[in-house]
Amino acid sequence: MIVRSATSDLQPPTTKMQAVNSTTTVKSVTPRARIARLSAVAMLAAVVAGCAQDAPQDTWQPAGSNARQINDLDIWVFSIAGIVGVAVFSVLGFAVWKYRDRGQPIPEQTHGKPALEIALTILPALILIGVAIPTVGTIMALNETDDTECIVNVTGQQWWWEFRYYFDGLEGVDLSDARHLPPADIVTANQLVIPTGSEIGLKILSRDVIHSYWIPALNGKRDAVPGRVAPWKIEAETPGVYFGQCTEFCGLSHARMQMQTIAVDPADFQTWIDEQIQPAVEATNAAAVRGQTVFEGQCARC
Numbered sequence: 001m002i003v004r005s006a007t008s009d010l011q012p013p014t015t016k017m018q019a020v021n022s023t024t025t026v027k028s029v030t031p032r033a034r035i036a037r038l039s040a041v042a043m044l045a046a047v048v049a050g051c052a053q054d055a056p057q058d059t060w061q062p063a064g065s066n067a068r069q070i071n072d073l074d075i076w077v078f079s080i081a082g083i084v085g086v087a088v089f090s091v092l093g094f095a096v097w098k099y100r101d102r103g104q105p106i107p108e109q110t111h112g113k114p115a116l117e118i119a120l121t122i123l124p125a126l127i128l129i130g131v132a133i134p135t136v137g138t139i140m141a142l143n144e145t146d147d148t149e150c151i152v153n154v155t156g157q158q159w160w161w162e163f164r165y166y167f168d169g170l171e172g173v174d175l176s177d178a179r180h181l182p183p184a185d186i187v188t189a190n191q192l193v194i195p196t197g198s199e200i201g202l203k204i205l206s207r208d209v210i211h212s213y214w215i216p217a218l219n220g221k222r223d224a225v226p227g228r229v230a231p232w233k234i235e236a237e238t239p240g241v242y243f244g245q246c247t248e249f250c251g252l253s254h255a256r257m258q259m260q261t262i263a264v265d266p267a268d269f270q271t272w273i274d275e276q277i278q279p280a281v282e283a284t285n286a287a288a289v290r291g292q293t294v295f296e297g298q299c300a301r302c
Contacts, residue, residue: 056243063217063242063263064235066142070220073138077131084127142220145231148201152192153181154232156204156211156224156246159253163188165273170203175229178205186276192261195269196236204230212248215261221247236263 052058062068153164155178164184166173173182194200204213206224214221218234236242246257264272283289 057216057245059216061217063240064219064237066219066233066235067217069138069141073134076134080127080131142233143231145201145233148199148233150194150198151201151203152194153184154192154202154204154213154224155181155207156213156250156257157207158209158251159246159257161190161192161213161246161257161259163192175203175205176227178207178226186273190259192259193269193272194234194236194261194263195266196239196263197266199233199235202232202234204232209250210248211246211250211257213244213259214247215242215244215259217242218261223248234261236261239263239265239268 055061059067059074060071062071151166151170153166153170153173153175155162155164157178164181165186165188167185175181202213202222204222204224205228206226208226210226211224212221213224213232215234218236219232222230222232224230240263242261242263244259244261246254246259248254250257283292
C-alpha cells in the first residue's frame with residue numbers, strides 16, 4: 001500500500017515559467033552588483049570616519065586671521081574643483097551609459113576637432129590661473145612677518161617643543177646652533193603662551209631631525225630643519241587653548257610630539273610674564289625635595 005502526504009496533493013507541479021523566474025531571481029545579484037554595494041558601503045564608512053565634533057585639530061575652524069586666509073582659499077579652490085569634478089564625472093557617466101556596447105557595429109572613427117581641442121586647452125588654463133592668483137597671494141601674505149609684535153624662538157627636538165622668549169628681541173641673538181642657544185628670559189616646554197589680537201612671530205629651528213610645526217586653528221605648517229631658521233607667525237583672536245601636532249615623521253614618538261598654544265588677554269599675558277620671571281621657589285618639604293631630585297636627575301635630561 002502506498003501512503004502519500006495530505007499536503008502533497010495540494011502542491012501544484014512546477015511549470016516551466018516558474019522555473020525560469022526562480023532562475024532569474026537567483027542570478028539577479030551579480031558580482032558587479034556586489035562590488036557596487038561594497039564600494040558604496042566603503043565610501044559611506046570613509047565619509048562617516050572623517051566626521052567629528054569638537055575636533056581639536058580641525059582645519060575648518062580657523063581662530064585667527066592667518067588660518068582664516070587659508071580657510072577662505074580652501075573654500076574657493078575646493079568649490080572650483082567640485083564643479084570640475086561633477087562636470088567631468090557627469091560627462092563620463094553619460095558617455096559610458098549612452099554608448100555602452102550592445103552588440104552594435106563599431107561607429108565611424110573620426111579625428112581632429114580644432115575648435116573643441118582649443119577650447120579644452122584654454123578652459124583648463126583659465127581655471128588654473130583662477131586658482132593660482134589667490135593661492136600665490138595667500139602664500140605671500142602668510143610669509144610676511146614684518147607686522148609681528150612679539151618674536152618667540154621655537155625649537156623642535158625628539159620629541160617635544162621648546163619655546164624661548166627674548167624680551168629684547170632676537171636682533172643680535174645667534175640662532176645658528178640650535179644646540180647652544182643663548183639664555184632666554186622665559187623658557188617653556190610644549191606650551192606657547194601668547195596674547196590675543198597680536199601677530200606673534202616665530203623663529204623655528206630643530207636640534208636633531210626635521211620636524212614640522214602646525215597649529216591648524218592659527219596657521220599652516222612650517223618645517224623645522226636642522227641648520228636653518230624658518231620664520232613664521234600665528235595670531236589668535238579669542239582666548240583659548242589651541243592644539244597642534246608635529247606633521248613630519250621624526251622617530252618612534254612622533255605621534256606624541258604635540259604642542260599647545262594658550263591664548264590669553266593682553267593683561268593676563270603680562271601677569272603671566274611677571275610670574276614667570278620671578279625666581280624659582282626652593283623646595284621645603286620632603287615630598288617636594290624628592291620630586292625635584294627626580295626631575296633634575298631624570299626628566300631634565302631631555
